[in-house]
Amino acid sequence: MSAHPSRAAGDAPVLSVRDLRIEFPLGVVVDGSSFDIARGQTMGLVGESGSGKSMTSLAIMGLLPKEATTTGSVRFHGDELLHRSDASMRRTRGDQIAMIFQDPLSSLNPYYTVGFQIAEAYRAHKGGTKAAAMRKAAEAMDRVRIPDAAGRVGHYPHQFSGGMRQRVMIAMALVCEPDLIIADEPTTALDVTVQAQILDLLADVQEMTQAAMLFITHDLAVVSQISDHVTVMRFGRTVEQGTAEQIFSNPDNDYTKALLAATPRLDDVVDLPEPILTKGGK
Ligand SMILES: Nc1ncnc2c1ncn2[C@@H]1O[C@H](COP(=O)(O)OP(=O)(O)O)[C@@H](O)[C@H]1O
Ligand SMILES: [Mg+2]
Structure with missing residues (x-):
């Protein structure tokens, strides 16, 4: 893969994360994360609660708590975002990089x-x-x-x-x-029908704007609906990465297989005639 993305090149990634490592005084929370997202593409970042997904997104946006230290590289259109000034990141955030969080209120x-x-x-x-x-x-x-x-x-x-x-x-x-949309669990607080509508909307919005999207969720069913590529995280490490099709039809990693086995498909849930309690449902 080319090591020198440029603004002019049409196929250069919008976002390029390399060997991102995030450490707090109490320990490492993200240990060597790398991925690219191209224009019009969605990367699904999936993993259990506490696996380091939100910390990854906060590092990209320059919003990590002050006591966190980062190494590696986060390039946006080729420009390094790590260790930039607060003022410079404020200009980028909301303008070229937009965020959608779990709780709009x-x-x-x-x-x-x-x-x-x-x-x-x-x-x-x-x-x-x-x-x-x-x-x-x-x-x-x-x-x-x-x-x-x-x-x-x-x-x-x-x-x-x-x-x-x-x-x-x-x-x-x-x-x-924006050229990049970061959505951190944007549908987690919504009931399943509304969740499906919001996922449809996000897919349409992306089609319309051709933004790159980092879509974070603990829910593989959700990620399967919206992602082109998937990164599976566990305990701060990337355990598997590939196209959505690879990950869902032929997962390599035992942890991914276990996650998949425990995941009902979103459409199955919607088709259920009556509400039932599912194992592991929240
Ligand atoms: N201020 C902090 N200091 C130290 N560790 C933290 C801090 N905030 C979060 N963490 C830890 O970082 C890890 C990753 O958290 P997070 O990225 O929020 O997980 P996720 O979004 O995947 O649920 C968790 O183990 C969490 O306890
Ligand atoms: Mg989170």
């Missing part, structure tokens, strides 16, 4: 309308008038298929359902047209 301010918050996210990076930014917000909400987007820009976060709030977060992530 903790990311949204309850005292401002969702339209205002999306508009301000836009203006912080792109400037322009408040009125123009509000139009961008309504457009973004319409793109994520929030009904009556033009009217609902004036509503507050608590006036939306959980699924609609996650659509608001996706609209906010999209409004600056």
